[in-house]
Every structure is written in C-alpha cells, then in structure tokens.
Amino acid sequence: MKFIKPCLFAFTVLLSISCTSQKEKSSLKDVYKNDFYIGTALDLNQINEKNKKEDSLIRKEFNAITAENIMKSMFTHPQKDKYDFTLSDKFVAYGEKNKMFIHGHTLIWHSQLAPWMQKIADSTEMKAFMKDHITTIVSKYKGRINSWDVVNEALNEDGTLRKSIFLKTLGEKYLVDAFKLAEKADSKVDLYYNDYNIEEPAKRAGAIALIKKIKAEGGKVDGVGIQGHWRLESPSLEEIEKSILEYSALGLKVAFTELDITVLPNPWDLKGADVNQNFEGSAKMNPYPQALPDSIQNKLAERYASIFKLFLKHKDKISRVTFWGVHDGQSWLNDWPIKGRTNYPLPFDRDLRHKKAYDSIKKLKETKK
Numbered sequence: 001m002k003f004i005k006p007c008l009f010a011f012t013v014l015l016s017i018s019c020t021s022q023k024e025k026s027s028l029k030d031v032y033k034n035d036f037y038i039g040t041a042l043d044l045n046q047i048n049e050k051n052k053k054e055d056s057l058i059r060k061e062f063n064a065i066t067a068e069n070i071m072k073s074m075f076t077h078p079q080k081d082k083y084d085f086t087l088s089d090k091f092v093a094y095g096e097k098n099k100m101f102i103h104g105h106t107l108i109w110h111s112q113l114a115p116w117m118q119k120i121a122d123s124t125e126m127k128a129f130m131k132d133h134i135t136t137i138v139s140k141y142k143g144r145i146n147s148w149d150v151v152n153e154a155l156n157e158d159g160t161l162r163k164s165i166f167l168k169t170l171g172e173k174y175l176v177d178a179f180k181l182a183e184k185a186d187s188k189v190d191l192y193y194n195d196y197n198i199e200e201p202a203k204r205a206g207a208i209a210l211i212k213k214i215k216a217e218g219g220k221v222d223g224v225g226i227q228g229h230w231r232l233e234s235p236s237l238e239e240i241e242k243s244i245l246e247y248s249a250l251g252l253k254v255a256f257t258e259l260d261i262t263v264l265p266n267p268w269d270l271k272g273a274d275v276n277q278n279f280e281g282s283a284k285m286n287p288y289p290q291a292l293p294d295s296i297q298n299k300l301a302e303r304y305a306s307i308f309k310l311f312l313k314h315k316d317k318i319s320r321v322t323f324w325g326v327h328d329g330q331s332w333l334n335d336w337p338i339k340g341r342t343n344y345p346l347p348f349d350r351d352l353r354h355k356k357a358y359d360s361i362k363k364l365k366e367t368k369k
C-alpha cells in the first residue's frame, strides 16, 4: 500500500515526460498517418540533399514527394532522341531511400515543354511523340513510381478543352490515348488527371465530363488531382467539399496535389487592372517584404485549419495532400504571377521554422487524442 502512491506519482511523471517528448517529436506525417499521405514538392537542391537541416525536416515531416520541376518534359526529354534521367533517378532513389510515396509529375502538359516539342505540327509526329514519351518514362519507373499525373491542365476556366498543342494536333482523342499508353506501360500504377481551379463549378463540370469520357472510351483513371493553389478567402469550403464528393462519386481517389495559400494581392482581383501591366517592383503588390503581420499569420493558420478539418471529414476519399514546396522561401508564389515578391503560403517559414499554420493543422489531430 505504502508503495502505491509514489509509484503512481512516478508513473504520472514518466507518462507526462514521454507525452511531452512525443509531442515535440511528432510531425505532420505522423499525426496524419492513418488519414492520408502528407506530401511536399522538392526542388533540385532538396533532391540533391544540399542542406542538411532542410533534408532532415523533409524526412521528418513528409511521407510523399513530387518533383517540383525536374520530371517535366523539358528536363526528362530535352531532344527528340534523347532522354535525361539523371535527376529523376535521384528523385526516385530519394523517395525509395526514405520509404516515401513517389508521385510522377507530369507526362502530358502544354507548359515547360522542350523546344523541339513545341515545333511538332502534325498528328503523325505528335502521336509518335506521345507514344514514345509516355511509354519510355512510365516503363522506366514501373513499380517504383506510385502514381502519375498523366495529363495536366487540359481545361479552360469555363470547362471547355484548352487549345493546347495536343488538342490542336490530335483532337480530343489525345486524352484517352495518354491514359491508355500509361496503363499499357505500367498496369498497376495509379493514373491521375491533375488541374487547378477544378473545385470551381464550371471547370469542375468540365473535369467530370472529361474524366467520364476518358473512362467510357476505355482509359483507366484512378484519381483526380486538385492542385489547390488557393487564397485566404477563396475557394469556399462548400465548393471544395462538393468537389470531393462529386469526384469520389465517380469512383476516383481525390488528391490535393499542389497546396499553397497566397497571402498577397492578386492582380486579377484589382478592378480594372490590366494583367499585362508590369507590377514588378510595386510596393502595393508586395505589402510584406520583411515579415508577415500577426493578423495575417493568424488568418493563414485559420484557413489551413478549416481546410484540413474538411479533409479529415472526408479522409476516406482523400489519398494525399501535398504542399507545393517545403518552405516559404522556395515557393513559386514569390515569382508568380508577379516576379520578386515575398509570399508566405506554406506551413514552414524561410528559416525552416514552423508557422502558426503548421501548429493549427497538427492541433486538429492532437486534440482528438
């Protein structure tokens, strides 16, 4: 009896110590491990493990990776008869070494094409390109890459098909052909259609029609990638939720593939703004060059929390949530749509410290324990 009290005390102390250290040790990927993959996009330096601190953060926090650029066609297939897999081999080896889910981005996209591809002018040449490109790359990483963005950004904002070089040379058939070629090269890998703003009603309707058509014509589509380049105020949670439900009703896995949230003014929101106008160097368009004010930091944290709360509600339908970059300093949003700004769209800051946004995403899980 005498021993019970001190024992109980010691036990409680031990438990609280272990809980505290557990808390410090835990990471996004750990707390979300039973829900969906937590991914990030890696740039060249990160693939080359240039910065030790950054590398250990990547390995600690994320269990899925996408190459931010190096698997795009201009890098993997620089000339008609020449592929270059030096960087993509490193990327895949990095994922394997760290037991991560490896996503391939991207096979058929009108942007970041090699110059020689932009000169393809007829259907025979384009057909040959697609067959060679998709077959070579998907076969090369067969069984090693877990999912592919087979087609990226084929739609306009109104849901009609983008007049890309692929549509111009081959007509709509290029879409189903791309999925068929990818399946033929690796029948087990998950195949995705990936696009931005496809949580908005018109574009979503277009994406649903397009995916249905590809499937009806015999293409295998396993999932839809909603890029998730979002803002503090939009899109609404309602539209995001409708999208999760509608895409998953087609039997698709839903992934959020390029998540980031801009906190800067958008040139397209400015009434009467000419988007061709040069905003570079405009202080009005770059309001936080030194630091993000607390009020916006909090807004960002709340926005991320509400988005992840929704993701958790539909975790059975969501395969992966990938941030478009590891930290704010790396984000493409520092240079798009206006060059040279200071943006703060991710859960880690420029010094690799976690932000309130990170804590708010994690807290959703920790309070549930």
Ligand code: XIL
Pocket (backbone or CB within 6 Å): 068, 069, 152, 227, 258, 332
């Ligand atoms: C962006 C990269 O982040 C930039 O570094 C690059 O200069 C341009 O492309 N949709 C996509 C991504 O599918 O590949 C884009 O990535 C962002 C928009």
